[in-house]
Amino acid sequence: MRFHKDMLLLYAITEEYCNRQRPLIEMVKEALEGGVTILQLREKHLSDEELMTEALEIKELCHSYGVPLIINDNVELALRCSADGVHVGIEDTPVAEIRAKAGNDFIIGATAKTVEQATAAELAGADYIGVGAVFPSPTKQNAVRITNAQLREITSAVSIPAVAIGGITLGNISQIDCGTLSGIAVVSAVFGAKDITQAAKELKAKATALVHS
Ligand SMILES: Cc1ncc(COP(=O)(O)OP(=O)(O)O)c(N)n1
Numbered sequence: 001m002r003f004h005k006d007m008l009l010l011y012a013i014t015e016e017y018c019n020r021q022r023p024l025i026e027m028v029k030e031a032l033e034g035g036v037t038i039l040q041l042r043e044k045h046l047s048d049e050e051l052m053t054e055a056l057e058i059k060e061l062c063h064s065y066g067v068p069l070i071i072n073d074n075v076e077l078a079l080r081c082s083a084d085g086v087h088v089g090i091e092d093t094p095v096a097e098i099r100a101k102a103g104n105d106f107i108i109g110a111t112a113k114t115v116e117q118a119t120a121a122e123l124a125g126a127d128y129i130g131v132g133a134v135f136p137s138p139t140k141q142n143a144v145r146i147t148n149a150q151l152r153e154i155t156s157a158v159s160i161p162a163v164a165i166g167g168i169t170l171g172n173i174s175q176i177d178c179g180t181l182s183g184i185a186v187v188s189a190v191f192g193a194k195d196i197t198q199a200a201k202e203l204k205a206k207a208t209a210l211v212h213s
């Protein structure tokens with residue numbers, strides 16, 4: 001799937017501990033019904049074999065909605081299951097190495113918490129950056145926080161699109177100083193919601209207002 005920055009508008013990320021009393025596929029379907037525009041499979045507890053099974057099933061579902069599937073961290077698995085891309089952190093496989101191996105059609109997202117990391121990611125060939133944590137995250141409680149001023153500084157330092165991540169909810173999304181953001185990335189605000197579809201719909205409306213403000 002060819003990458004476009006509009007895909008980043010509502011970026012939903014799965015997480016094992018998030019309200020997981022039902023099959024993941026069921027929850028992903030509800031999120032897609034609510035209008036999620038890109039999905040990241042972030043299931044750090046699964047073996048490669050289990051992850052592959054989940055990824056193949058979820059990829060098919062995502063594609064039936066025209067939504068790309070991104071795999072967290074595991075580049076080899078992302079390539080083996082023909083996912084649309086991978087998201088890597090600062091300590092993970094270098095972006096330039098992934099780009100060289102995977103070619104130009106593979107979507108590569110990189111975490112950036114500083115201007116230096118953002119410009120390095122762009123130079124190495126990343127398609128987008130994930131910048132955070134903009135609020136305290138219930139999912140990743142040790143995530144380093146960044147201020148609105150840092151968010152603006154980081155996003156304006158690069159020409160590739162950016163999503164904000166970390167503790168974003170319906171209640172606080174309007175406090176984000178959007179700068180040049182293309183979307184928001186969330187775990188709990190979607191997958192922790194009682195009504196996942198409704199939560200995604202409401203977040204998408206607010207994300208749309210945010211990126212156009
Ligand atoms: C869209 C998006 N942005 C940032 C992250 C964080 O990735 P990373 O730094 O690799 O940390 P973990 O996800 O491995 O905890 C992300 N996953 N997605």
Ligand SMILES: Cc1nc(C(=O)O)sc1CCOP(=O)(O)O
Nearest residue numbers: 132133137139143167186187188
């Ligand atoms: C995976 C991840 N990375 C973060 C970072 O700041 O790099 S915050 C985060 C978790 C986001 O989950 P929630 O929307 O529930 O806060």
